[in-house]
Amino acid sequence: MSKISVLIPTYNAAGYLSELIPGLLNQKRSSNDELEIIVVDSSSTDRTRDILSRDYPEVTVHTIDNKQFDHGGTRNLLANLATGDFLLFMTQDAIPYNDELLVNLKSEFADENVLVCYARQIPKLDASPLEVFARSFNYPDRRFVKDQAALKEIGIKTFFNSNVCSMYRSSDFHKNGGFPEKIILNEDMIYASKVIFGGKKVVYAAAAKVYHSHNYSLKQQFKRYFDIGMAFDETKYLLEHASNEKEGMRMVKKQLKYLIEMKKPYMIPYAIIEAASKFIGYNLGKRHQKMPQKWKKRYSAYMKG
Template identity: 45%
Template sequence: MEISVIIPTRNAEIYIKNLLEKLTNQSRKVKEIIIIDTASSDNTRSICEKYDIVKFMPINNGEFDHGGTRNRAAREATGDILVFMTQDAYPENEFFIEELTKDLGKNDIVASYGRQKPREDANEIEKFARKFNYGDTNIIKSKEDIDRLGVKTFFFTNVCSAFLTKEFWEVDGFPEKTIMNEDMIIASKLIFSDKKVLYAANASVVHSHNYTYMQQFKRNFDVGVVFTDSKEYFHGIKSESEGVKFVKSAIKHLMANNKYLLIPHLIVDSGFRFIGYKLGQIYYKMPIGLVKKMSMHSFYFDNK
């Protein structure tokens, strides 16, 4: 099967050459790389146009939508498999595409996502978060796993994901006009269509963020908005327990590694996440101006 890679970009100059070089030197070759770019003002386009395999699709400011933009690029793709990435992640090795896609089509597996490993400059809590969310072993998730895994059943990431094209469109692709988590929503749609999703532990990319407290607040505010506006996809499953589990595990990790001084930072960081999430769940009760200030993706509320 042929593979199309889709990458939304905006001012990706510092990342894109490294990413394209690694994607064009994979053990399993890709047919095309579609860059859908939102009005970059740097050298993103000129770098991309040096690669014959790249199709560059410019869009205007104000047109970007997490799900809609990816769907727009997917409609131009000709591969039997769609691989989605983000501009700030890059394959750890030349086997990334092979490991991400090799099980698609087997045993009702129609989508997969890979492992994220932290950058060298990642802080200790970010490093632990990557280990907490991305383990060493493959996981196949289906509707039968909901009672056991809860919201983790739908955990999925477009930082590095792959879909069988036919099954992607059978559920109408990504949801459009959603503030974020379009990846978890499509995973939910596939799972409730009696399909399976794979976590491919050996398909690794390097990707992490050292978010400030306020950035954590804003990101989790938007997650709260998702669980309010798209609650039908998650069938009443709560995510708070997963957050509590993370904090407890992180404290044990810090203590085991004699990093006690980081525990107050963890508590404050987790507090910003929790408060942001809870406020996001009731955003509709607040003035729209305040809501936009609390959101990482304020454009979502322009037409609310």
């Protein structure tokens, strides 16, 4: 007998719940597997909590003040509320692709050295061509296992992990101290690096799939990459092992080739401007310690207070 705890931080998630919660409740599971779903809601101003209490009484809901949300801290709170042997962290806009998400993720833990397993992200129907490419670049259709040996082959992507949909072995998660708190982003990647450096494994399970994509504006991309830059400035040790900028350049080159192959060369100027927005945001974020607080709040997508 084992239990899977699905853990979801929410804020104004009313538009996603009718797909997300049934998609989880209807998942295939072995006869020995129990399921619990726990939500920590950051004081939504829409009908999120009303919908959950009315339509999905099997979901446990805990509410925090919006200003208390922290990418690592809120997820640690969810983990502490959970009783499962496996912790599946998801975001409110990650919709199961089919009913085999849980079984495909959990099956990877047959190897006792696997501590983390994350899912493939499939672009939604409304995804732009640039977003479709980004999902295929970061989430290919090939499964792979990552350990310290992978650093030479795939560089910074060795540490890649996404709490959009990622499962953790509960006992090791608590033993390793959970996620770092009070950082702007990358709590999932930092935990994965701890697993890798500890001699264990992180698995990308391409067979486990969720729909997830965003059509960000140039301003949103700038802000997002400003936060990524801040996060990497706070975790410089990761970049000592592999270059993030090199991976970014590889992505841009492949993206331009993709647009040509898809007969969409007219999108190349926008793609270049978008890449520049990301590059500038990222590099400003890495230098955030030299900036006044009010500038950082203006440039950041997630900074509170």
